[in-house]
Amino acid sequence: MKQKKSFIVLAALALSATGFYSCTQTDNPAPYVAPPEVDPFDEGNMVVNGSCEGTNVANFFANDYIDGVKDGTTSARIVEDPADPTNHCIIVTSNDNPSADWDSQFFVTIDEPLGVGDEVKFSMRVKADKPAVASSQSHVLPGQYLIYYMVGDVNFTEEWTDVEWTGKIDGSQAGMQTIAFNLSQNPKEATNYYFDNIRFEMIKKAPIPTWKNLVVNGDCEGTDVTCLVGKDGDDGGAFSTKIVDGAGVDGSRAVVVTSHANAAEGWDTQFFITIDHVFQQGEQFLFRMKCRADAAASASTQAHTAPGAYKHWDMVGTINFTTEWQTFEKRGAISADQAGSNTIAINLNDDKTLATKFYFDDIEFCIEELVEQ
Ligand SMILES: [Ca+2]
Ligand SMILES: [Ca+2]
Ligand SMILES: [Ca+2]
Numbered sequence: 040m041k042q043k044k045s046f047i048v049l050a051a052l053a054l055s056a057t058g059f060y061s062c063t064q065t066d067n068p069a070p071y072v073a074p075p076e077v078d079p080f081d082e083g084n085m086v087v088n089g090s091c092e093g094t095n096v097a098n099f100f101a102n103d104y105i106d107g108v109k110d111g112t113t114s115a116r117i118v119e120d121p122a123d124p125t126n127h128c129i130i131v132t133s134n135d136n137p138s139a140d141w142d143s144q145f146f147v148t149i150d151e152p153l154g155v156g157d158e159v160k161f162s163m164r165v166k167a168d169k170p171a172v173a174s175s176q177s178h179v180l181p182g183q184y185l186i187y188y189m190v191g192d193v194n195f196t197e198e199w200t201d202v203e204w205t206g207k208i209d210g211s212q213a214g215m216q217t218i219a220f221n222l223s224q225n226p227k228e229a230t231n232y233y234f235d236n237i238r239f240e241m242i243k244k245a246p247i248p249t250w251k252n253l254v255v256n257g258d259c260e261g262t263d264v265t266c267l268v269g270k271d272g273d274d275g276g277a278f279s280t281k282i283v284d285g286a287g288v289d290g291s292r293a294v295v296v297t298s299h300a301n302a303a304e305g306w307d308t309q310f311f312i313t314i315d316h317v318f319q320q321g322e323q324f325l326f327r328m329k330c331r332a333d334a335a336a337s338a339s340t341q342a343h344t345a346p347g348a349y350k351h352w353d354m355v356g357t358i359n360f361t362t363e364w365q366t367f368e369k370r371g372a373i374s375a376d377q378a379g380s381n382t383i384a385i386n387l388n389d390d391k392t393l394a395t396k397f398y399f400d401d402i403e404f405c406i407e408e409l410v411e412q
Pocket of ligand 1: 101102103110111112113114
């Protein structure tokens, strides 16, 4: 009896110590595995093992010479710092009488390519067995050259020296994920280069361009005609937007504008899409709408500063209407002539003898906006 009681106490203690209250005695808990040691130098660093105190060389490559023999582009070697047995660093050995600055190279890679406008900071410490200078290049992967610059020239002395560079990725560097250092440039003779505390940080991702639609009630399902202004040919120039039930796509509502058969000018009949935004030169835009007419017709378009206030003879080119619904789309950049306007005017009496109805639905005028990531 006494023996049985102590067994129960021991079993209860064992169960509460492991935390597995639902376990039976036959369960075999998984062995404890210590979590990997986290190197504080890795935090925020796009380069893994930048301190070189681990063994991971996934982000380091060397096109180098070992015992005077070309070793090609392979993983870089981490060695004990010759001046400090408690420290580790990368060693890259160059060659005598190189034929080009890039006979020997060191490459630092990151796992994701950078895009135009990404703001980044690179730093490391370097030294060499002889004073040296290395230029840097942007590559995709090691050896996939993009452009002859990246983080500037690096100066090496026989003592550890910190180098640092901050900048933005430009169009020629887009897609880069490797910094290449040319180690056969100066001096033109064999020496050992050392790299340590390598850090490549993202300061700020480039904002993403997105389309922002500025047309109110573009699908015509509401009553707001702030952005949708019509002028029928027989209205004597008066604005009178008509949103008509059933005239739209799939029986929905749409704007209807009617031309007349004895027009004096192409703009006797017009439809205006006006937005609460003044176009800036160079601004990217996307104009899109669904349209049709009761007879085939073509319409020129103009830029206006308000409905009826002419600015320029072209805005989104010529629109060709058929009797079927179709999507008209125009992308472009606001020109100097269009800058300052805010309205697309569509001339619906370019055929001065055509009296017909034009239908407009699902109208969007989008301006490109940059959204922070
Ligand atoms: Ca190599
Ligand atoms: Ca180190
Ligand atoms: Ca509609």
